Structure formats: structure tokens, C-alpha cells
Amino acid sequence: DIQMTQSPSSLSASVGDRVTITCRASQSIRNYLNWYQQKPGKAPELLIHAASSLQSGVPSSFRGSGSGTDFTLTISSLQPADFATYYCQQTYSPPWTFGQGTKVEIK
Amino acid sequence: QITLKESGPTLVKPTQTLTLTCTFSGFSLNTSGVGVGWIRQPPGKALEWLGIIYSNDDKRYSPSLQRRLTITKDISKNQVVLTITNMDPVDTATYYCARIPVAAPIYGGARWFDPWGQGTLVTVSS
Numbered sequence: 253d254i255q256m257t258q259s260p261s262s263l264s265a266s267v268g269d270r271v272t273i274t275c276r277a278s279q280s281i282r283n284y285l286n287w288y289q290q291k292p293g294k295a296p297e298l299l300i301h302a303a304s305s306l307q308s309g310v311p312s313s314f315r316g317s318g319s320g321t322d323f324t325l326t327i328s329s330l331q332p333a334d335f336a337t338y339y340c341q342q343t344y345s346p347p348w349t350f351g352q353g354t355k356v357e358i359k
Numbered sequence: 360q361i362t363l364k365e366s367g368p369t370l371v372k373p374t375q376t377l378t379l380t381c382t383f384s385g386f387s388l389n390t391s392g393v394g395v396g397w398i399r400q401p402p403g404k405a406l407e408w409l410g411i412i413y414s415n416d417d418k419r420y421s422p423s424l425q426r427r428l429t430i431t432k433d434i435s436k437n438q439v440v441l442t443i444t445n446m447d448p449v450d451t452a453t454y455y456c457a458r459i460p461v462a463a464p465i466y467g468g469a470r471w472f473d474p475w476g477q478g479t480l481v482t483v484s485s
Contacts (some may be wrong), residue, residue, distance in 0.1 A: 253422065286471040288406075295455055295475040296406065299414040339406055343470040346419035348396075350406040 254342050255279050258351035264359040271327040273354045275340035280320045284344035287316055287325045290353075291336045299338075300325065330356070363395075363456050363476035370482050371446050377481060381439040381456030388414050388434050394459035395439040396472055397430065399452040407452075411459060412439060416431035446483045453478040 266270050275285065275286035283303040296345035298307045303323060313334075315326045327334055331336035335358055340351040366378035379397075386393060396411040410420040412430045420428045429442040439456060457472035 282469075283467060284469045286469075288472075290406075295478050296472075297475070298471055298473040301471040301473070302466040304464065307473065341406075341408075341471075346408075346411070347407045347421045348406075348411070350398075350408065352405045 253347055254281060254343055254345060254349055256340055256349050256351040258338075258340055258354050261352065262355040262357060264357045265330050266316065266341075266359045267330055269330045269359075270354060271330050271334075273325045273328075273338055273340075273356075275323045275325070275351050276319075277321045277342055277344075279298060280345035281342045283319050284342055285316075285318065285323045286343065288339045288341065289334075289336045296339060300304060309316045329358075361458060361474055363458060363474065363478050365454055365476045365479040367454075367479060367481070369480060370484065372485050373447055373483060375439075375446050377443045377446050377450070378483070379441045379442070379454055379456075379479065381476060382439050382478075383439070383456075383458065386458060387437070388412075388432050388439070390414055391463065392461035395432070396457050396459055396468075397439075397441045398455045398457060398475075400452075400455070400470070400478075401452045405480075409441070409454075413459070448483045451481065451483045453480045 257276045285303045287300040304316045313328045331334040337353045337355045365385040395411040398407040412418045428445045455478045457475040462468045
């Protein structure tokens with residue numbers, strides 16, 4: 253299985269802050285990397301697919317980058333609605349593993 | 360509008376078989392390249408990929424659960440069914456189904472889940 257490692261596991265930030273979450277794959281996954289946002293009690297929602305493509309309707313403050321084994325999700329200016337848990341996922345080969353999640357909390 | 364909804368028992372006993380149904384609308388599993396996947400999330404924990412089924416009936420299962428998992432589809436009913444045998448308390452989780460859109464060449468064949476169902480919490484307890 254391809255292991256996905258996110259860092260940090262959690263972070264505290266203020267509204268307006270720039271936030272960066274990283275995801276590392278245990279082997280090259282090309283650009284087969286997705287980012288999801290999950291709020292408490294809700295299903296995950298797709299933010300970024302294919303490493304850097306913004307899903308329709310997602311604010312442009314979200315940006316995905318990377319290829320191969322190292323990927324980044326950046327939120328350029330954190331908004332109140334952005335406090336949530338973020339997961340990366342590889343779909344290069346089954347099982348399509350997820351990272352352990354990064355919880356973004358209010359500072 | 361594409362929607363998916365999971366249904367099934369909320370409580371099962373250890374050793375029993377769990378059967379969950381994902382009923383969807385707004386797309387068809389008759390469309391080449393489309394798929395549906397199952398994902399679960401134990402309380403307070405991370406997402407775990409269970410398996411996927413495509414329109415051509417190609418299936419992939421989590422290696423750790425493969426012996427216990429079965430995913431089938433009923434195109435006429437717009438449903439995908441997940442079956443897990445020999446349930447254990449560690450299988451207590453919210454179970455989600457999600458659509459896998461057709462792979463677009465511009466993305467090099469990358470796949471993703473979108474949208475997801477609301478999820479259903481299944482508790483395994485005697």
C-alpha cells in the first residue's frame with residue numbers, strides 16, 4: 253500500500269493567516285493526489301483534484317501544488333469557514349489511501 | 360444535481376453481516392468510466408478507503424478487508440451495495456459512499472471522489 257503522511261496533524265491559526273499543509277507519499281504518485289475538507293459531523297468535500305486543479309465552487313484562496321511524492325495545500329487567507337480537518341488522498345493505485353488528516357483550529 | 364445516500368442498519372451484533380445500500384441520482388453507472396466507492400471513518404479517526412466498483416463491474420477492495428468485503432451494483436435501481444461479513448466492534452464507523460467521475464484526459468487519468476453521501480453511522484455491539 254502507498255502510505256500518505258500529512259503534516260502537521262493539527263495547527264492553530266487566526267483568520268487572515270496563510271496556512272500550509274503538506275502531504276508526502278511513500279512512492280511516486282505522479283499527480284494522482286486529492287485534497288478534501290471535512291467539517292464536524294459532515295461528509296468530506298473535494299477541494300483539489302489531480303494535485304492542483306481547484307474543484308468548481310471552491311474559493312480561489314485554496315491552492316494545491318506538487319507532484320511525485322511531495323504535495324502542498326495552501327490557504328492564502330484563512331476564513332472562519334475554513335476551520336476544518338483536511339485530508340489528502342492518493343488514487344495512483346488501490347487501495348486509494350488517505351492521510352491521517354490535519355485539523356485546522358482557531359487560535 | 361448529483362446525490363448519494365447510504366442506508367442500512369445502525370446497529371449490528373458482532374459476527375453478523377452488514378449490508379449497506381448507496382442509492383444515487385444524477386448520474387448512471389451505465390456511463391463508461393464512472394464508479395462508486397465506499398469509505399469509512401471510525402469515530403474521531405481518519406478516513407479509510409474500503410473499495411470501489413466501476414461501470415464495467417471492475418472492482419477493487421482494501422487488501423486488509425478483502426476477505427470480508429463485497430461490492431455489487433444494480434444499475435436499474437441506481438444502487439451500489441456494500442457487504443461486510445463477520446462484523447467486529449472495531450468496524451464501528453460512519454460509512455460513506457461517493458461517486459468517481461469519469462477520468463478526464465486533461466488530468467492524466469487521475470480519479471477522485473465527488474460528491475459524497477451524507478454517511479451513516481454503524482455501531483457494532485452486542
